[in-house]
Amino acid sequence: QQNFPIQSQATELLALQHVMKKLKMGGRCGIVVPEGILFRGDAFAQVKKELLENYNLHTIVSLPSGVFANVTSSGQGPKTNLLFFDRTGPTKEIWYYELTPPPGVKYTKASPIKDEHLSDAYEKWKTRAVSENSWIEPVENIVKRGYDLTAKNPNRIDNYEHRSPEELVAGVLAKERRITKILEEVKTLLESEKRKEV
Structure with missing residues (x-):
């Protein structure tokens, strides 16, 4: 840990620094990193x-949870990203691709990602196409965000935009009722514990 220019206890950050240090001029790298590296x-x-x-960090592919389900005991797998960079000069822009599983598919140990799930990303990567799943981010925007590299898809349409105000209010009220019920249960438990102490 003392051999790294930027000290950290996080092994994933040390691994990234090691790869960066070892990359020769003109060299290329593709590495899998946990989501935390992007936003911390x-x-x-x-x-x-x-x-x-x-370095020229030219591509980030955001993978859904479960792609690396085999690395955790829970079988869920951490949210990860693929970083592609080379040592040819500074980054000017990053091409992002947000991989989403096909409808009804959730990646797990028993249901791993398949090559065909990556075909759209691969095809769009060739031309750095902008689409519903892909976009280009100028490096200046990332610097302004304090070097937060998280994939924030500006092209994704949020379902909340399509819900009526009545539906939104009904949803909030339902959650509020559930919270109230839970708080009442906690209050009852606390009162019960207090009576036992007396």
């Missing part, structure tokens, strides 16, 4: 700053 600050932001200033 402090030492993480320092490493990302170096990555953007001294």
Whole structure:
């Protein structure tokens, strides 16, 4: 841990620094990283700053949870991203692709990702196409966000925009009733515990 320019206890950050340090001029790299590397600050932001200033981070593919389900005991798998960069100069822009599973598919150990699920990403990557799942982010925007590299798809349509105000209010009221019920149960439990103490 002492051999790294930016000190950290996070092994994933140390691994990224190691790969960056070992990459020769003109070299290319593709690496899988957990989601936390993209949004965390402090030492993480320092490493990302170096990555953007001294390497060309040209592509980030955001993978859904479960793609690497085999690496956790729960079988769920962490949310991960594929970073592709080379040592040819600083980053000017990043092409993002947000991979979404086909309808009705959830990636797990028993239901892993298939090559054909990546075919759209691969085809769009060839031309860096902008689509519902892909977009280009100028590096200036990322710097303004404090080096947050998280894939925030500007092209995704949020379902909430299509719900009527009545539906939204009904949803909030239903959640409020559920919260009230839970709080009443907690209050009853606390009162019961208090009586036992007396």
